[in-house]
Amino acid sequence: MKDIIIKELSKHLPLSKKQIENLIETPPSSDLGDYSFPCFTLAKKQKSDPIKICQSLALKIKSKDFEKIEAKGPYINFFLDRNQITKSILEKIQKQKDTFGSSNIGKKKTAVIDMSSPNIAKPFGIGHLRSTIIGNSLAKTGEFQGYKIIKINYLGDWGTPFGKLIAGFKKFGSQAKLKKSPIKHLYEIYVKVNKSEDFDDIGKEWFNKLEANDKEAMKYWKKFRELSLKDFEKIYSLLNIKFDVISGESFYNDKMQATISDLKKKKLLTESEGAQIVDLSKHNLGVALIQKSDGATLYTTRDLTAAIYRKKKYKADCLVYEVGSEQKYHFKQVFKILKLLGHKWAEEAHHVDHGLYLDSDGKKFATRKGKTIFMEDILEETKSLAAKEISKRASLSKAELEKRALAVTRAAIFYGDLKNYRSNDMVFDIKKFIDFEGNTGPYLLYAYARARSILRKAKYKKSKVKINQVSDKEKALILELSKFPQVVLQTCKQFAPNLIANYSYDIAQKFNEFYHAEKVIGSEEESFRLALVDSFSQVLKNSLNLLGIETLEKM
Incomplete structure (x- = not known):
């Protein structure tokens, strides 16, 4: 709807359409119009009174798209023609359906998203959930905007800790326990060896053997990796998240020498106490x-190598790393070194950071009563709570209850996270997430199911809509629906799924206000209101699909 105002204003102003778009505001109250345009910028340029400029400009704009245009102080307030915009928006949504809100800005472009990245030989911890959820939403939004998306699950499967684990397994390991409960057994060993300094040196020795492709070391490592992937797949299946590529740090073992040689060739490497470094101090x-x-190589070496490989392999236009905020400095170093190597494309490498999950006491949500929190336990706890709430509302078969409980679980956890700005720390509170009232995922699923229930009850079939009158509540809902394409575009540009999450809640609120104020079935405006x-x-x-949330026709 902004486009109409931009088009009219551009006829009379010495500003570009982009400049006009950036100045247009949404008034705090509908009494002040649907959109407003402040004249302060013009006043500064023309060295004139903004109120007089507004009055003059308002008289020049003649269009059937507006009910009225008024100059109010230094603002021009635009009141869109409610019947016309309602007809236009409804027709567009009904025609475009699942593609409404999409665009082709990413056409013929490829974005590679590095996300999730759990560590092998450890249970899938709560710490990797944010990267998984946010990365998944960014991927869906990118695809919706026309990009070809490559989702990479970049496993933490290399480094000295794995040398320690091999040494620990040789001392404490049990084949019987490994067969019965592989990941728990490996994690017990991991905790043991990291509590003792005795495994520091021997851990380095075993990791050096890994880097040298030692047969025995590789046998253990491959086994641990295989068992971990099976365990992770259970979690990803519950979350309904898939990847295009499952790779890991180990993949770049035979490719890192080329990166080191390139750094030497560009005279970027310096020796320091026997180690090879890149001095970035002049870049702070x-x-x-x-x-x-x-x-032995390090994360920086592998990430440099991975970036160069991905750019070449996937012909990537954009590299996105959905990784925690604690890695900000690391990625600044990586991107700077890539640029110093002459890779101009590193300008389009982005660290999309996220904050921590916190417990209700404000402490890091990694342990509960001294015990590590595992994702599988969280999902089962949430699903149990969801099933309990659903059972209060309907009597269902076991299979149907399981299906709905899983959908509600995903909605609760995904939305509970994504409604927050990703860089901020957030409280992980399952009981709040699972609430069927308030700003939650289950509430949004319920709003959707309620709308579908109304349509089923009315035996609604799409037809040409005749619009007689549009009430204030109806207009408010229509205007909110019209904003969706712009919200999606901004989400994509800012790597900010919270924009779509918050928008979902806003339209659900507007829908409830409309539904409580206006009779739908049996009213004179039934045909129009059912279409709405x-x-x-x-x-x-x-909107929910872009958050990775599947809707339910019935709750």
């Missing part, structure tokens, strides 16, 4: 360690 980025004195209910449900479905 300290020192990046590339190779230890014993020849249908359009709302379509936009909410599209």
Whole structure:
């Protein structure tokens, strides 16, 4: 709807359409119009009174798209023609359906998203959930905007800790326990070896053997990796998240020497106490360690190699790393080194950071009563709570209850996270997430199911809609629905799924206000109002889909 105002204003102003768009505001109250344009910028340029400029400009704009245009102080307030915009928006939603809100801005472009990245030989911890959820939403939003998306699950499967684990397994390991409960057994060993300094040196020795492709070391490592992937797949299946590529740090073992050689060739490497470093101090980025004195490589070396490989392999236009905020400095170093190597494409490498999950006491949500929290336990706890709530509302078969409980679980956890700005720390509170009232995922599923129930009850079939009158509540809902394409675009540009999450809640609120104020079935405006209910449900479905949330026709 902004486009109409931009088009009219551009006829009379010495500003570009982009400049006009950036100045247009949404008034705090509908009494002040649907959109407003402040004249302060013009006043500054023309060295004139903004009120007089507004009055003059308002008289020049003649268009049937507006009910009225008024100059109010230094603002021009635009009141859109409610019948015309309602007809236009409803027709567009009904025609485009699942594609409403999409665009082709990413056409013929490829974005690679590095996300999730759990560590092998450890249970899938709560700490990797944010990257998984946010990365998944960014991928869906990118695809919706026309990008070809490559989702990479970049496993933590290399480094000295795995040397320690091999040494620990040889001392404490049990084949019987490994067969019965592989990941729990490996994690017990991991905790043991990290409590003792006795495994520091022997751990390095075993990791050096891994880097040298030692047969025995590789046998253990491959087994641990295989068992971990099976365990992770259970979690991803519950979350309904898939990847295009499952790779890991180990994949780049035979490719890192080329990166080190390139760094030497560009005279970027310096020796320091036997280690190889890149000195970035003149860029206020300290020192990046590339190779230890014993020849072992580090995260920086592997991430440099991975970036170069991904750019070439996937012809990537954009590299996205959905990784925790604690890695900000690391990625600044990596991107700077890539640029110093002459890779101009590193300008389109982005660290999309996220904050921590916190417990209700404000402490890091990694343990509960001294015990590590595992994702599988969280999902089962949430599903149990969801099933309990659903059972209060309907008597269902076991299979149907399981299906709905899983959908509600995903909605609760995904929305509970994504409604927050990703860089902020957030309280992880399952009981709040699972609430069927308030700003939650289950509430949004219920709003969708309610709309679909109205349509089923009315035996609604799409037809040409005749609009006689549009009430204030109806207009408010229509205007909110019209914003969806712009919200999606901004989400994609800012890597900010919270924009779509918050928008989903806003339209659900507007729908409830409309539904409580206006009779739908049996009213004189039944045909129009059913089309509005249908359009709302379509936009909410599209919106939730971009968050990775599957809707339910019945709750």
